[in-house]
Amino acid sequence: MSRLETQGLVIDVPQRGDGRALDLLLEPGQVWGVLGPNGAGKTTLLHTLAGLRAPRRGEVRLDGRPLSALARRRVARQLGLVFQERLDGFPATVRETALIGRHPWLSPWQMEGGEDLRLAEAALARLDVGHLADRLVNTLSGGERQRLAIATVLTQAPRIWLADEPTNHLDLHHQTAVMALLAEQAGAGHAVMMCLHDLNLAARWCDHLLLLYPDGEACWGPRDAMLVPSAIERLYGQRLATAEVDGAPVFVPARRRARGSEGP
Amino acid sequence: MRQLSLPLGVLLLAALAALVLSVGVGSASVAPADLWAVLRGQGDALPRTLILDLRVPRSLSAFATGGLLAVAGALMQVLLRNPLADPYVLGLSGGASVGALAAMLAGLGGVVISGSAFAGALVSTLLVFGLAHGTGSWTPSRLLLTGVVVAAGWGAVITLMLAVSPADRLPGMLYWLMGDLSYARTPLPPLALLGVVCLLLIPLGRSLNVLARGPLQAAALGVAVRPLEWTIYIAASLLTAMAVTTAGSIGFVGLVVPHMLRLVLGNDQRLILPACALAGGILLVLADTLARIMIAPEQLPVGVITALLGVPTFLYLLYRSR
Numbered sequence: 001m002s003r004l005e006t007q008g009l010v011i012d013v014p015q016r017g018d019g020r021a022l023d024l025l026l027e028p029g030q031v032w033g034v035l036g037p038n039g040a041g042k043t044t045l046l047h048t049l050a051g052l053r054a055p056r057r058g059e060v061r062l063d064g065r066p067l068s069a070l071a072r073r074r075v076a077r078q079l080g081l082v083f084q085e086r087l088d089g090f091p092a093t094v095r096e097t098a099l100i101g102r103h104p105w106l107s108p109w110q111m112e113g114g115e116d117l118r119l120a121e122a123a124l125a126r127l128d129v130g131h132l133a134d135r136l137v138n139t140l141s142g143g144e145r146q147r148l149a150i151a152t153v154l155t156q157a158p159r160i161w162l163a164d165e166p167t168n169h170l171d172l173h174h175q176t177a178v179m180a181l182l183a184e185q186a187g188a189g190h191a192v193m194m195c196l197h198d199l200n201l202a203a204r205w206c207d208h209l210l211l212l213y214p215d216g217e218a219c220w221g222p223r224d225a226m227l228v229p230s231a232i233e234r235l236y237g238q239r240l241a242t243a244e245v246d247g248a249p250v251f252v253p254a255r256r257r258a259r260g261s262e263g264p
Numbered sequence: 265m266r267q268l269s270l271p272l273g274v275l276l277l278a279a280l281a282a283l284v285l286s287v288g289v290g291s292a293s294v295a296p297a298d299l300w301a302v303l304r305g306q307g308d309a310l311p312r313t314l315i316l317d318l319r320v321p322r323s324l325s326a327f328a329t330g331g332l333l334a335v336a337g338a339l340m341q342v343l344l345r346n347p348l349a350d351p352y353v354l355g356l357s358g359g360a361s362v363g364a365l366a367a368m369l370a371g372l373g374g375v376v377i378s379g380s381a382f383a384g385a386l387v388s389t390l391l392v393f394g395l396a397h398g399t400g401s402w403t404p405s406r407l408l409l410t411g412v413v414v415a416a417g418w419g420a421v422i423t424l425m426l427a428v429s430p431a432d433r434l435p436g437m438l439y440w441l442m443g444d445l446s447y448a449r450t451p452l453p454p455l456a457l458l459g460v461v462c463l464l465l466i467p468l469g470r471s472l473n474v475l476a477r478g479p480l481q482a483a484a485l486g487v488a489v490r491p492l493e494w495t496i497y498i499a500a501s502l503l504t505a506m507a508v509t510t511a512g513s514i515g516f517v518g519l520v521v522p523h524m525l526r527l528v529l530g531n532d533q534r535l536i537l538p539a540c541a542l543a544g545g546i547l548l549v550l551a552d553t554l555a556r557i558m559i560a561p562e563q564l565p566v567g568v569i570t571a572l573l574g575v576p577t578f579l580y581l582l583y584r585s586r
Contacts, residue, residue: 052483076486087478090347090531103474104486108467111534156485 002078002159003027004049004191008058011048013041019216021058026160031186032193033202036212037236042195043084045212046162049193050081076104080158082149084165094148095133098124101155123154126181128174142169150178161185163194167201179205203227204248211235268535275542279327282546286323286553287315290560321451326552326566327545328454329511334544335461336503337518338536342476343496344408350518351504354411358418359388360508361441365425368437378509385505388414393497443514443567445552454510461499462541468492469534476531514567516574517544523578
């Protein structure tokens with residue numbers, strides 16, 4: 001079991017004050033959602049938690065040891081990151097792309113074997129992109145690429161999942177399928193933290209929430225304590241209407257009632 | 265492993281065929297029977313001298329130089345995640361050329377020219393990487409642009425040196441600048457370096473594949489990105505410097521060979537890098553053979569041939585890739 005912990009963490013967002021230092025504890029079985037408006041530092045936070053960016057202050061600990069002191073290969077066996085942006089310099093097939101998820105598990109002299117291939121193919125099938133295995137990545141649609149990115153991390157099989165907008169570009173069915181996959185990972189004793197734009201997905205699938213404000217302020221805790229309409233309205237600067245559907249709260253932007261009644 | 269051994273086996277056979285061809289063909293052709301006799305340690309004195317002292321070292325030098333340039337180009341392309349990068353574009357060859365010309369201008373010869381070219385390539389490496397790095401992070405486009413500008417600067421320095429050099433030294437310098445294998449002496453150092461670097465790169469192959477997908481993705485998958493990037497850059501400049509000291513500046517091998525191989529073999533560096541060593545060697549051996557026979561008994565600098573072959577090939581590949 002792996003635990004990711006931050007102590008007095010201040011992420012390094014340029015030209016912004018320190019705000020509130022984060023003391024988070026991401027434990028096995030938890031699903032955390034990170035909410036915040038554009039530019040609040042959600043991606044920066046995930047990259048800092050993965051050890052890809054240095055924090056301005058404080059530190060990130062993996063199983064009690066500072067992330068910066070661990071070898072990248074060791075970190076990569078514990079912690080996987082679904083990127084929001086992907087660049088493709090060279091052409092590669094879908095199967096090859098999923099297979100690189102095995103990289104941290106293979107020694108430098110090892111070639112990928114049948115077992116690695118089996119894991120990659122299973123991950124592709126799980127994400128509903130198995131039929132595309134021989135296609136070049138740059139011929140895929142945005143949603144297919146997104147599912148491929150998640151399949152790559154599934155092949156990597158980390159105990160801690162960090163996912164930056166995992167439902168980007170996905171249609172409704174695949175959004176639900178991906179959230180169910182992440183919930184299943186948590187159910188298997190893994191920890192999940194994801195940035196989300198869709199408040200309703202967070203309300204439905206996450207058990208803990210972290211709200212990041214543009215000025216660096218933050219608050220976090222169990223979902224029900226965090227989903228206070230007034231706090232969410234302040235977070236996005238948008239008035240909301242709330243309803244309950246299917247046992248979960250649903251938030252939609254409030255219709256403009258009268259001039260000036262809308263948020264800033 | 266089979267998908268690795270088949271293409272490499274084919275390339276190895278082609279390399280042997282190219283070497284035999286280039287040793288047999290020239291201003292005085294050698295019959296296959298004579299060639300076989302000489303290689304077994306028999307035959308007349310004249311063909312012996314021609315083959316063992318002239319043709320074989322030159323062909324092996326051509327092979328090694330082509331391999332060095334192609335592997336250096338492939339490494340640069342992974343480093344910059346840009347299939348258009350190569351040692352020439354990044355100014356490494358320019359720095360090496362300035363070093364070599366300076367030694368020639370000073371009337372020095374032999375080992376000093378080699379050492380000076382080597383120093384020039386390394387200075388150019390540090391200059392390009394240092395400037396591109398600057399205060400912030402180094403991005404591929406910034407590195408590429410810095411390399412292009414530094415290469416242009418070296419070009420100006422070369423022109424200046426040619427302008428002030430005495431007339432009797434000009435032909436040698438010019439030939440060297442265009443890339444010429446007739447000054448190549450022993451093929452052992454470049455061949456040894458090519459072999460050693462290819463062996464050292466084998467365990468890095470999969471890390472290079474991951475790095476080709478971007479530094480963040482590579483770091484997330486467990487690659488120590490910065491040390492790997494420095495390793496690649498230093499290896500590539502070492503290879504380039506050795507190629508330039510062997511045969512002067514020969515363009516387009518580092519650009520065209522990896523590009524064509526990727527179109528056919530995909531982009532697994534564990535296959536592409538050894539394949540580049542063989543295919544680059546084959547290309548330069550054949551180009552040098554052409555350079556020797558086209559206007560025999562006169563010789564052309566091989567760099568002219570590679571440019572004449574390389575430019576249209578590359579333009580065609582670019583056009584087709586749309």
